[in-house]
Amino acid sequence: MARSTVTVITSVFLVGLLLGPLISLINFSGLSLSLSNSDIAAIKFTFVQAAYSATLSTVLAIPVAKALLRQNFWGKRFVVLILGAPFILPVIVAVLGLILVFGNNGIVNNLLNLIGLGSVKIYGFWGVILAHVFFNLPLAIRILLQALNDVPGEHYRLVSSLKLSFAQNFLALEWPVLKKVCPGIWAVIFAICLSSFAVALTLGGGPKATTVELAIYQSFFYDLDFSKAAQLALVQIVLVFSVVVASQFIVKPKTVFGLDIEISNHNISDFQKIIDTVVIIVTLLFIFTPILVIFFYGFADVFSLPPSVFKAAILSIQIAILSSFLSVFLGLCLTTNTGEIFGSLGIAISPIVMGAGTFLMLKNFGNPYLLAVPVTAIVNALVSLPFVIRILKPSAIEIRTEFENLSRSVGLTGIYWVWWVFLRKLKRQIGFSLGLASALSMGDLGVIVLFGSGEIATLPLKIYQLMGSYRVDEALASALLLSLLAFGSFVLFDKLGRTL
Amino acid sequence: MIRFEDVIIEIGDFRLAANITVPKGFTSVIGQSGAGKSTLLSALSGHRPLTSGKIFVDETRIDLLPPNKRPCSIIFQEFNLFPHLSIVQNLNLVCGNKFFVSESSRKKIKRVLEKVGIVELIDRLPSEMSGGQQSRAALARVLLQRNPILLLDEPFSALGPNQKSELIDLVDNLSKDQDITVLLITHDPKDAQQIAGHCIVLKDQSVLGPFETSAALDEDGPLKGYL
Known part of the structure; x- marks a missing residue:
């Protein structure tokens, strides 16, 4: 054949x-569309949370990718490799991990209370954003790292020989790459978050934090209103389809599935080294603490x-x-x-x-x-x-x-x-x-x-x-x-x- | 006997015309780089379509047949063996059962590998063999295919002079044994002199010949400029 x-x-x-x-x-x-206020709120929330998640993930990825590009350290290849882990981490596991770290009695709130800085809330709008950033930040970092790494080493050597200022350096080397790649990364993450269900189910809900997907589930499961569920499902199809079509007009970033990204090294100042080290450590803590705490807390009961x-x-x-x-x-x-x-x-x-x-x-x-x-x-x-x-x-x-x-x-x-x-x-x-x-x-x-x-x-x-x-x-x-x-x-x- | 009747092959600006009859036996195909030697053999083996014209083998028209139905086997400059398959698996592809290597196929394959002198390498991967051994394995497959025409698209060009000479002799012996008509593309007039009774020459977008090789290499022959 x-x-x-x-x-x-x-x-x-x-x-x-x-x-x-x-x-x-x-x-x-029934080929009709009668959206209630809560439905419109769900559509609005879906867009807003996706936009926030995409923007935060993309913006935060920039310093991390730059730091990983500039710094060479033992285990760097492994760090880049395991940045792919959240992609296959079950959502429900990540959510549990995030609750253990950022929840009411979580590690972060305990620390904040200790120094008298109040507390953060894991449920609702910011919880949904936090989870989405957790999943999508590594993806954004890996795509950006690949794009920055594609800049020929000669360019870096040339720029360093010209003794340019920080701003000139940025405009000459990084801005052209970021301008080309970031819109694509943003669009990919936006599209992913638009269909967010499991995160919204576990950390969202209520009138202020319901995505369209969650609203479909609620109409289906709790209200048994199949007609409403069907209407919302069609709305969701139109939303996602429009975004997918629109994103075709943006330069698509390379899909980074491989674990073999080549990483260059560049001469930089001691101050920059310290900043980069802090950025990398904070990012790794943010991404891997929720996974590690699951292993830590879950291990005791796994056999019973x-x-x-x-x-x-x-x-x-x-x-x-x-x-x-x-x-x-x-x-x-x-x-x-x-x-x-x-x-x-x-x-x-x-x-x-x-x-x-x-x-x-x-x-x-x-x-x-x-x-x-x-x-x-x-x-x-x-x-x-x-x-x-x-x-x-x-x-x-x-x-x-x-x-x-x-x-x-x-x-x-x-x-x-x-x-x-x-x-x-x-x-x-x-x-x-x-x-x-x-x-x-x-x-x-x-x-x-x-x-x-x-x-x-x-x-x-x-x-x-x-x-x-x-x-x-x-x-x-x-x-x-x-x-x-x-x-x-x-x-x-x-x-x-x-x-x- | 292979007959090219008013054959035209066009690829973009490139054009090649052939209106010749290639006799049985060993014929070398000579021409400058880019003259269309590989294109001519590809057209004969069915890997490239004709723009117009017909090709006959004896009295049978073959230019409308798919490659695997034509009475030709071809050995290319490279990629003659699947690198991920052992020699026995590579050769089994032209034997009866194609899903696994049966005992009878293995025996048959052993016999032809004996003829080309590499029976002990039957279970090796191509990457575990030298260039010359790989060429011998490709020749063994040709013998299994039992086609009356063998097309050699510079398969030995990457080999040293001694290995190349040995393999050309091997092809000559096999072709005489099995009554195979061989067309060998070569850049090197020495190869043509070594073995081929006839040659065809690609020049000025046309296929000329066939000529007696020794006559073609004379001072007044068509290969004067080439030499």
Whole structure:
């Protein structure tokens, strides 16, 4: 079967998967839009929190990326490597960690109280922003670091020989890079935060801190107002789709998935060294303290968790395996330019929206709860698909070009070509993609909240339920288990891809 | 016998016309860099389409066939073996079962590797072999393909003079054994002199010949300027 045929069939399949829920949403919305004040407040909050999160993440990333670029220290490569960790850290784990650090009885507030500086609030608007910055700051740092590192070393040497002032130095070297890259970073983070659900669910809520996604969930779960949920879902689609389309006109930053960023070193003053050191330490503390406290507090109870937690963990593993293999299979079928466009459709339709549409569609045929596992696996696969395609596509194109003549001359085509060349040459990228997709699925707290129940709960949902019933110790231990599963599956698949 | 009938190949500003008949046996293809030697062989093997004209092998028209249906095997300057597959896996691609290496395929592959003198390297990866050994492995695959025409697109150009000479001799012997027509692209008139009874010359956007190699290399021959 020709490559284009595979792309077309897969694209049609994807469009079908997305169209079904979309049509259900349109049907249930009654094609009318009656937004209440709280709905408008949710739309406004969604935009404002996304703008704040994107701006703060981008602006804060600049000094950190510059400091990492300038300073050489033992373990620097490792630091840059683990800056990728929050990307695959389950949201619910990060939220728990942030609560332990910034919550009412958290480390930061205890310190502030000790020196009589009042306290910070983790719940509400600023809590949502804090969590979003926690997730997106490392992403912004890595993209910026890569961009700054692309400036040829000769430029730095030339500028240092000219003895320019700080401002002149900035204008000559860094401003051109920042001007080019920062709008793209801002747009990516803005789009990510626009679909924020799990953070808003756990740290937001109430009239002042409800995102559209959370409002959909509330209409669905608490008000049982499916028509309202459908209307809000359509609003969310329009919002995200508009932002995704608008962001196409901004220079897209390079996607930094690899862990092998080359870092240059530059001569700088002692004062600058001190400032850079402080910036790097504060950033590392901000990013890694919430993760470390989960390990610290969760470890004691991890072996005495109730069976229901392990049952949820097994379900999470099953869904992660199903969804990661589906995502990579679809990704392999879509490693063309056209395929990438169709594979990225999932970005415009968030898991909650897709879940709501699927729920309403299945409701016509029977009990949607019975299909919780396959629906969650499929939606999770579609969520990770754009990342998977971006990992697989460049190498897939290279392999086709490199081996085209040889393959044709030995008559190696179709499934045989896939078996002997495509899969074998792509195994490293396939392993990495499987790892990423399984880790993302493992930590997902999205569609499962619509389909899950007391009986059917993934580990993130179980943790959310434990938090809701104030069983904090169990929640922490479960969060540790979830982190180990997410990072473990990533490392396992990545390792298999490199060694098999 | 290969017949190019009113063949025109155009790529952008480049144009090559061929209206010749290549006899059986060993023929060298000679021309300056950029004259279109590789393009001509690519067109014959089906890797590049003709702008117009026809190609016949004996009396069968082949220019409309896909590469794997043409009676040609080709060895390129580089990338003749899949680097991630062992020699036995590489050669198995042109044997019967394509999903795994069966015992009978392995035996068949061993026999041809014996002929090219590298049977002990059957399970090695190409990266674990020298350039000459890789060329021998590519030749072994050609023998398995059992096509009556072998196209050599400067496959030995990166080898030392002794290795190159050895491999040209090997190709000559194999082609006589198996009755294979060989077209060898070469920059080096010595290669042509060593083995090829005939040569075709690419000059001024046309394919000329075939000529007796010794006559072509004479003072008044078509290769005068080239030498």
